Amino acid sequence: MAEAGNDIRFHEMFHIEGGNFTNAGSISSQVKKILKGAGFSGKVIRRTSIAAFEAEMNVICYANQGNLSLFITPNFLKVVVEDEGIGIPDVNVAMREGYSTANEKIRELGFGAGMGLSNIKKNTDEMILTSEFRQGTHLEFVIYLSGQDKG
Amino acid sequence: MKLREIRDILNAEMITGDANLEKEIKYGFAADLLSDALAFSRGPGALLITGVVHPQVIYAANAIDLGAIIFVRGKRPNGATLQLAIENQIPLLATSYIMFETCGRLYQHGLRACIEKVKNG
Numbered sequence: 001m002a003e004a005g006n007d008i009r010f011h012e013m014f015h016i017e018g019g020n021f022t023n024a025g026s027i028s029s030q031v032k033k034i035l036k037g038a039g040f041s042g043k044v045i046r047r048t049s050i051a052a053f054e055a056e057m058n059v060i061c062y063a064n065q066g067n068l069s070l071f072i073t074p075n076f077l078k079v080v081v082e083d084e085g086i087g088i089p090d091v092n093v094a095m096r097e098g099y100s101t102a103n104e105k106i107r108e109l110g111f112g113a114g115m116g117l118s119n120i121k122k123n124t125d126e127m128i129l130t131s132e133f134r135q136g137t138h139l140e141f142v143i144y145l146s147g148q149d150k151g
Numbered sequence: 152m153k154l155r156e157i158r159d160i161l162n163a164e165m166i167t168g169d170a171n172l173e174k175e176i177k178y179g180f181a182a183d184l185l186s187d188a189l190a191f192s193r194g195p196g197a198l199l200i201t202g203v204v205h206p207q208v209i210y211a212a213n214a215i216d217l218g219a220i221i222f223v224r225g226k227r228p229n230g231a232t233l234q235l236a237i238e239n240q241i242p243l244l245a246t247s248y249i250m251f252e253t254c255g256r257l258y259q260h261g262l263r264a265c266i267e268k269v270k271n272g
Contacts, residue, residue, distance in 0.1 A: 025210020029239070032213060042195060046216050050189055053214040097271075110203045113186035122190075 010038070010072035016059040018085060021109060024060045028053035031070055031079075038072065040145070047123040048077055048143050054116040055081045055139055061106045062086060063136065075146070081139040088131035095121070095129070152176050152262050154219055154242060157198065160256050163221060163246040166233065171242040176218045178265040181254050185211045192217070193265045200253050204228040209235040217241060223250045
């Protein structure tokens with residue numbers, strides 16, 4: 001039996017279209033609005049919004065399409081991002097700050113510095129990244145709701 | 152430092168109107184690379200000094216809880232960017248000064264950086 005603290009109280013899924021930069025960032029903006037409406041602390045909202053923004057940009061920049069799901073439980077927030085696309089040949093290499101395969105279009109927009117994945121790690125309490133090369137990428141991150149007073 | 156002071160120091164225009172002139176800005180961060188703004192802009196309420204004017208600057212600003220954005224070297228946002236800024240209540244300013252001058256003048260008047268340097272590199 002699941003512990004009450006891990007029960008899913010809210011779940012919403014957003015579709016992300018790869019390569020469509022017009023509204024890039026709008027999904028993390030919607031996630032932020034939901035978290036604000038739910039009354040979470042500024043720090044929790046900020047950390048989740050930053051990580052969601054980076055994850056959303058990654059799907060738009062590198063995948064064909066994907067979904068971002070937000071789960072709210074009494075103890076933590078969880079975001080799951082699954083995409084179909086080129087995938088990541090070596091996840092450990094991709095995690096390195098500064099490593100990037102971004103094209104000119106992405107860099108023109110001010111992204112693709114190779115900071116995204118490490119920034120997700122920095123802003124979350126748990127992060128799992130797995131990928132099947134030429135199939136897609138699965139990213140999950142968790143932000144705890146307690147112990148967020150510092151910083 | 153209040154937005155009113157920032158406006159005066161830089162002969163800037165308040166693109167989103169004068170409603171936020173008394174808003175307090177705690178720190179500054181200057182970048183044309185939004186990846187860096189997302190990774191290094193610590194804490195809420197900072198001023199982003201940038202030449203990036205497309206809508207993603209507002210989405211990024213929203214994610215990091217920016218206090219305001221000032222566009223440098225005469226750059227002006229398009230309608231979509233302006234609309235998003237208004238929706239997300241992020242004040243926008245514009246100045247003709249280049250980024251170096253903008254930072255220098257604000258620093259001279261006491262505004263400090265979000266972080267002074269990164270840990271590695």
